[in-house]
Amino acid sequence: MKLMRVTAPEDVFKLINDNFLPLEPEEVLLEKSGGRSLAETICATEDVPSFDRSTVDGYAVFARDTFGSGEGIPAMLECIGEVLMGETAPQIREGQCCLVHTGGMLPEGSDAVIMIEDTEATGSLIQSFRQVAPGENVIHRGEDIKKGTAVLSSNHRLRAPEIGMLASLGITSVNVYRRPKIGFFSSGDELVDYHSASLKPGQIRDSNAPALFYLASQLEADIVYGGILPDIFDIFLEKSKSMLEKVDFLVFSGGSSVGSRDFTAATMNELGKPGLLVEGIAIQPGKPTLIANCNVKPVLGLPGHPVSALNIFAIFGKAIIHRLAGHKDKLFSPTVRAVLSRNISSRSGRTEYVRVILEPDDKGVTAIPVFGRSGMLRTLAEADGLLVIPAESEGLIEGTPVEIILWD
Amino acid sequence: MKLMRVTAPEDVFKLINDNFLPLEPEEVLLEKSGGRSLAETICATEDVPSFDRSTVDGYAVFARDTFGSGEGIPAMLECIGEVLMGETAPQIREGQCCLVHTGGMLPEGSDAVIMIEDTEATGSLIQSFRQVAPGENVIHRGEDIKKGTAVLSSNHRLRAPEIGMLASLGITSVNVYRRPKIGFFSSGDELVDYHSASLKPGQIRDSNAPALFYLASQLEADIVYGGILPDIFDIFLEKSKSMLEKVDFLVFSGGSSVGSRDFTAATMNELGKPGLLVEGIAIQPGKPTLIANCNVKPVLGLPGHPVSALNIFAIFGKAIIHRLAGHKDKLFSPTVRAVLSRNISSRSGRTEYVRVILEPDDKGVTAIPVFGRSGMLRTLAEADGLLVIPAESEGLIEGTPVEIILWD
Numbered sequence: 001m002k003l004m005r006v007t008a009p010e011d012v013f014k015l016i017n018d019n020f021l022p023l024e025p026e027e028v029l030l031e032k033s034g035g036r037s038l039a040e041t042i043c044a045t046e047d048v049p050s051f052d053r054s055t056v057d058g059y060a061v062f063a064r065d066t067f068g069s070g071e072g073i074p075a076m077l078e079c080i081g082e083v084l085m086g087e088t089a090p091q092i093r094e095g096q097c098c099l100v101h102t103g104g105m106l107p108e109g110s111d112a113v114i115m116i117e118d119t120e121a122t123g124s125l126i127q128s129f130r131q132v133a134p135g136e137n138v139i140h141r142g143e144d145i146k147k148g149t150a151v152l153s154s155n156h157r158l159r160a161p162e163i164g165m166l167a168s169l170g171i172t173s174v175n176v177y178r179r180p181k182i183g184f185f186s187s188g189d190e191l192v193d194y195h196s197a198s199l200k201p202g203q204i205r206d207s208n209a210p211a212l213f214y215l216a217s218q219l220e221a222d223i224v225y226g227g228i229l230p231d232i233f234d235i236f237l238e239k240s241k242s243m244l245e246k247v248d249f250l251v252f253s254g255g256s257s258v259g260s261r262d263f264t265a266a267t268m269n270e271l272g273k274p275g276l277l278v279e280g281i282a283i284q285p286g287k288p289t290l291i292a293n294c295n296v297k298p299v300l301g302l303p304g305h306p307v308s309a310l311n312i313f314a315i316f317g318k319a320i321i322h323r324l325a326g327h328k329d330k331l332f333s334p335t336v337r338a339v340l341s342r343n344i345s346s347r348s349g350r351t352e353y354v355r356v357i358l359e360p361d362d363k364g365v366t367a368i369p370v371f372g373r374s375g376m377l378r379t380l381a382e383a384d385g386l387l388v389i390p391a392e393s394e395g396l397i398e399g400t401p402v403e404i405i406l407w408d
Numbered sequence: 409m410k411l412m413r414v415t416a417p418e419d420v421f422k423l424i425n426d427n428f429l430p431l432e433p434e435e436v437l438l439e440k441s442g443g444r445s446l447a448e449t450i451c452a453t454e455d456v457p458s459f460d461r462s463t464v465d466g467y468a469v470f471a472r473d474t475f476g477s478g479e480g481i482p483a484m485l486e487c488i489g490e491v492l493m494g495e496t497a498p499q500i501r502e503g504q505c506c507l508v509h510t511g512g513m514l515p516e517g518s519d520a521v522i523m524i525e526d527t528e529a530t531g532s533l534i535q536s537f538r539q540v541a542p543g544e545n546v547i548h549r550g551e552d553i554k555k556g557t558a559v560l561s562s563n564h565r566l567r568a569p570e571i572g573m574l575a576s577l578g579i580t581s582v583n584v585y586r587r588p589k590i591g592f593f594s595s596g597d598e599l600v601d602y603h604s605a606s607l608k609p610g611q612i613r614d615s616n617a618p619a620l621f622y623l624a625s626q627l628e629a630d631i632v633y634g635g636i637l638p639d640i641f642d643i644f645l646e647k648s649k650s651m652l653e654k655v656d657f658l659v660f661s662g663g664s665s666v667g668s669r670d671f672t673a674a675t676m677n678e679l680g681k682p683g684l685l686v687e688g689i690a691i692q693p694g695k696p697t698l699i700a701n702c703n704v705k706p707v708l709g710l711p712g713h714p715v716s717a718l719n720i721f722a723i724f725g726k727a728i729i730h731r732l733a734g735h736k737d738k739l740f741s742p743t744v745r746a747v748l749s750r751n752i753s754s755r756s757g758r759t760e761y762v763r764v765i766l767e768p769d770d771k772g773v774t775a776i777p778v779f780g781r782s783g784m785l786r787t788l789a790e791a792d793g794l795l796v797i798p799a800e801s802e803g804l805i806e807g808t809p810v811e812i813i814l815w816d
Contacts, residue, residue, distance in 0.1 A: 030602075030618055031618045031621060031622075034622035034625065034626070046607075048786075049612060050607050050609075050611075050612070051609055051610060053612075055781060083610075084597065084610075085596060085597035085598040085610070085639070086596075086597040086598035086599070086600075086608070086610050086611050087597075087608075087609075087610045088608070088609040088610055089609075089610065101668070102712060103596070103598055103612070103712060104598070104610070105609060105610040139781060139784070143784070144784040144785065144786050145786055151786065151789070152789070159622075159789075159815060159816060160619040160620070160622045160623045160626075160718055160722075161619065161715075161718060161785055161788035161789040161791075161815065162789045163618050163619045163622050164615040164616060164618065164619030164714050164718065164785045164788075164789075165615070165785040165786055165788075165789045167602035167613055167614075167615035167617070167618045167619065168602070168612070168613050168615035168714070168785060169613075170602070170603075170604065170605060170606075170607075170613060172602070172603050188493060188494075188511070189492065189493035189494040189495075190493040190494035190511055190512070191494070192494075194438075194575035194576070194578070194580070195578075195580050196578065197578060198578075199454075199458050199578075200494070200495075200496075201458075201459055201495075201496040201497075201513060202459060202491075202492075202493070202494050202495045202496055202497065202512070202513040203458075203494050204457060204458070204461075204511070204576070205575055205576050205577075205578060206575075207572040207573070207575035207576035208572060209575070210438055210439045210571050210572065210575045211568040211569065211571045211572030211575065212568070213439060214439075214442035214443075214567075214568045214571050215568045217442065218442070218568075231493070260509070304510060304511060306572050306576070307569075310568055310569060310572065314568075331766070331768050332744045332766055332768075332773065332792065332793075332812075332814060333744070334742035334743050334744050334812075334813070334814050335742050335743070335744075335745075336740045336741070336742050336743075337743075337745075337811075358739070358740055360739050360740075365740065373463060373547060376547070376551070376552040377552065377569055377572045377573040377576060378456075378552050378553055378559065378573055380569035380572075380573075381559070381560070381567075381569040381570045381572075381573045383569075384740065385740075403745075404740075404742075405742070406740060406742050407567060407569065408567060
């Protein structure tokens with residue numbers, strides 16, 4: 001029997017990065033751009049704000065008119081009116097001031113704002129009990145963004161703050177990398193559509209399909225579902241070929257037996273060059289994973305067990321989607337800190353993903369490992385997240401502080 | 409001038425929980441249920457798997473036929489054929505075995521599977537070089553899920569593993585809490601639609617709207633946009649009233665001046681009982697936040713500065729959406745561990761959210777605070793995440809290990 005050649009997870013990430021490229025860019029409306037990565041550098045075409053603005057409710061003044069004033073010796077100013085929001089401020093002269101609201105435009109010549117709580121008004125006479133420095137309580141024209149500066153560069157992923165910033169610049173559409181389209185096949189003669197009300201002996205429902213579709217939508221990819229492929233090589237290959245033409249990334253789920261794995265591997269080598277890149281990953285669960293490069297399109301053969309399949313898609317499927325979508329390498333992965341409830345042994349030489357339940361208590365959070373075969377989805381549905389045991393470790397002892405990746 | 413009565417963040421979360429309720433349940437297709445919370449307890453109506461399955465490629469046997477066999481003394485078995493995937497397995501008798509693939513059904517009577525690599529075949533004669541115990545390499549009927557057991561309970565949020573598990577049970581629709589519909593108004597006479605190509609002096613684009621819409625979509629809520637409200641109380645109130653009838657949650661953005669805040673507060677008290685719950689939060693940025701309960705519908709008045717508005721919506725808007733969507737309290741929030749690059753002072757008595765840039769280096773990750781007024785969206789667009797400084801702290805010194813909430 002042929003031994004499986006396994007690749008270390010960090011090398012798999014490198015292969016994904018080296019073999020595949022971001023999809024072609026497209027222009028989308030700003031309001032549709034959330035989660036996408038820029039395929040262009042964006043320069044500000046105007047100043048933000050486009051005028052000097054007050055950051056408080058108060059009186060716009062010439063700062064020097066307030067110099068020397070204080071609690072007992074107020075400066076006396078003449079209020080000439082109010083800055084109406086959204087309108088040009090009236091001009092003021094020395095010794096005058098103008099009521100201005102937060103966000104309002106500063107009158108020409110004024111260079112500071114006294115907060116309303118530091119003043120007292122008697123008719124149009126304003127007493128100011130505090131001196132202000134030039135620029136105090138003012139956000140200057142271009143202080144947030146200067147016209148001409150590069151505000152965002154290629155491969156920057158657009159989150160809510162970026163969308164707000166671009167909107168403030170009057171940018172209503174952006175050039176981003178296309179959203180990946182994933183072709184998805186289930187395979188295995190034992191599988192039936194998960195909508196099937198009853199099962200014949202030996203049949204199981206194709207539960208991976210809806211679970212993986214939701215994962216793909218969370219990763220902001222679109223799915224084209226090709227159905228369940230029969231274990232007949234010619235049909236398998238032909239359907240895969242025609243699907244691969246229509247999509248950016250092809251995924252096979254099912255086929256956990258050695259025979260059917262060989263079968264998927266053979267298909268991958270027929271679909272394009274250079275073919276198979278990864279014949280197995282030094283990871284548990286999920287070792288029998290296949291990854292191919294078929295004419296610069298990624299093809300992923302998921303392991304058959306549902307827990308392994310979801311695990312692998314969440315880790316390596318995600319890395320492939322991120323590469324196609326033009327996202328920068330994700331450098332930071334947030335975790336929950338917890339204390340391990342019991343000893344876990346681990347075979348060294350492979351990275352192990354242990355499902356854990358998190359329990360909060362007085363001292364913090366306890367991570368309780370969930371055991372159970374990787375065929376049992378229930379063990380993953382019960383778990384809050386995953387504990388990663390590095391390949392070089394032989395296990396962890398009870399009480400060890402650990403970091404848990406939440407499963408969302 | 410009236411002082412703002414501020415509420416501590418933990419009390420705001422409690423108020424949200426005490427004042428509002430999950431929306432009414434609805435039946436949705438399983439494939440549309442991702443991210444939603446169950447409004448029912450789900451019991452398994454069948455066993456999963458529905459038959460004894462092999463977990464390896466090998467030969468199904470009577471375990472006792474292999475007892476005593478080993479490397480030098482193979483057990484001799486007659487192979488009567490192959491279990492076809494998805495079909496009833498043929499029966500075997502003592503001394504016989506049957507080829508079975510991973511996931512295949514065990515023949516009646518057989519109770520274990522010998523892995524193919526522990527055997528040698530000569531025609532239909534199989535030599536087994538290892539003894540197996542009853543149950544070895546078998547997942548028994550109902551071992552993943554037993555018919556009749558409660559597999560998921562109310563308020564459990566459906567993630568990919570849950571969707572897979574329910575699909576394996578043949579469940580094609582579920583009863584979940586309705587997705588919240590948010591009515592959204594911008595307000596402030598200085599605001600113009602962010603699509604506006606040019607600005608008059610004193611005008612700014614309504615950049616909060618598209619940023620908040622994306623945040624709401626990330627939080628799995630729908631937005632009904634009511635446009636920019638003029639600073640005229642009657643129109644403000646009338647439009648708010650008619651919007652509130654159509655939605656589950658009303659949000660006002662803009663109105664950073666004291667005057668316009670009073671105006672929003674007055675509207676909230678007119679919209680329903682008991683009215684205003686929160687007149688300010690002991691948090692920085694975002695203090696001038698308003699939250700009201702208007703006949704059991706939440707109404708949120710965001711602070712005017714864009715950074716504050718996004719911050720508050722991401723924290724408290726999210727808590728309100730989670731309450732309406734029936735999600736359990738989020739107990740765990742994942743963070744990235746980093747080391748602070750410089751001293752930060754903080755006023756005690758309020759929780760401070762400091763924007764930080766994360767920089768990986770040899771020793772780990774450094775968190776670099778980004779300073780800048782809360783009116784400057786660019787400072788948030790540059791930041792990778794937020795560092796929370798608790799209310800009782802007066803600041804943090806350089807080199808302190810910190811936990812950063814990533815801004816996604």
